[in-house]
Amino acid sequence: MHRLTRAARIRWASTATSTSTSASASAHTPTPPSPPSKSKSRWLGFLVVGATATAAGIYVRQSNDSATLNPETFTKYSLVSREPVSATSSLFTLRPRRFSESNYDVYEEAWATGVWSVMFKQPQLQIGRDYTPLPTTAATGLTVEDENEGCLRFFIRKDPFGEVSRYLHTIEVGADVEMRGPKIECAIPKETEEVLFIAGGTGIAPALQAGYSLLSRGGRSKIHILWANRLKDDCAGGQSDSLKPSPTQGWLSGWFGGKKEAGEVVPVREEDRSLIVRELEALKSQYPGQVTVDYYLDEENTFIGKEAVRASIDSSSDRKSKLILVSGPEGFISYMAGPKLWAQGQELQGPLNGIIRELDLKDWGVWKL
Ligand SMILES: Cc1cc2nc3c(=O)[nH]c(=O)nc-3n(C[C@H](O)[C@H](O)[C@H](O)COP(=O)(O)OP(=O)(O)OC[C@H]3O[C@@H](n4cnc5c(N)ncnc54)[C@H](O)[C@@H]3O)c2cc1C
Secondary structure (H helix, E strand, C coil): CCCCCCCEEECCCCCCCCCCCCCCCCCCCCCCCCCCCCCCCCCCCECCCCCCCCCCCEECCCCCCCCCCCCCCCEEEEEEEEEEECEEEEEEEEECCCCCCHHHHHHHHHHHHHHEEEEEEEECCCEEEEEEECCCCCCCCCHHHHHHHHCCCEEEECCCCHHHHHHHHCCCCCCEEEEEEEEEEECCCCCEEEEEEEHHHHHHHHHHHHHHHHHHHCCCCCEEEEEEEHHHHHHHHCCCCCCECCCEEEEECCCCCCCCCCCCEEECCHHHHHHHHHHHHHHHHHCCCCCCEEEEEEEHCCCCHHHHHHHEEEEEEEECCEEEEEECCCHHHHHHCCCCEEEECCEECCCCCHHHHHHHHCCCEEEEE
């Protein structure tokens, strides 16, 4: 059985935000937060995210005939299907080219640890990009056989100018795709009781992972997801669980096809829900009362601002171990929590900034994905 590289284990500690970096830390060794300075409860400025050669654009030349997913060499999968989720994104299902019983253990260990990714290779350009496997839920569409065969699914946005996402959207069903991993992006500590996940666009994939990883441990932990998208199409049929104001429609909850006026519920037909919304609904059904989701749309002039984050924090319980995870495009992460940094070939968390810092939240850990 393959053991994973546990690159970044979060520690529950009270430290301050600082501006130094820990670039000298080993890529595989958790780095403790910086020593306390001003404020007490903000932390996690500088843990090293696993630098297992996953820098964007990195050259990837290793070839491999391993049947088991592993972080060192590329393993061949074949594209089973590519279903459109919206005009700009699709759900990919991939199956290992050769069967290996060990894949099950590799995946299980990654799921148990937290948020993880794999790197896909673009063979002509010899470059790689990271993508986030989706958990298997009731809405998954995968059969037991698919699961036993080690299939993985991904939600991938096509960047019209992007090398790897364009490549993935143009290859034929049945074609080979090489990937390596898992890479642990964030080990969710065992003691975590509550997660606020702030996701932009395809940043929802790690949110689904975090939900699955956290809740499948048992107990009564909770996850609240704030998901921002540009277009309605990206989250069709999504209904927000919290009541919040919409500048165009007044106080509504779930305005993406869910409710017409405050208080008037219009049931959403299953077929009108995007695949990812169905995944979120499936997670909610699997863990009743433990998952809440709120949707935000640029198109509707609703954005995840300070108030939305504050409201999510305010409504949180007095649970002790609480974690905010932020995932999405660079600009989104910067706005929420300040930019991540590159130093000496490693990706670092960088200081906590953005609206989360302004909110000066006590007792919440913060991690940028
Ligand atoms: C841990 C992790 C998990 C991820 N999970 C997912 C996931 O599940 N789904 C998903 O869709 N994405 C995910 N991503 C993002 C993904 O890795 C890619 O970054 C994304 O698909 C774009 O890659 P690309 O090769 O298509 O685009 P790139 O070729 O990297 O280009 C991206 C953009 O930059 C522009 N650009 C490139 N070079 C230049 C330049 N020199 N000057 C100016 N502009 C330039 C391009 O025009 C394009 O618009 C994840 C990223 C990380 C780090």
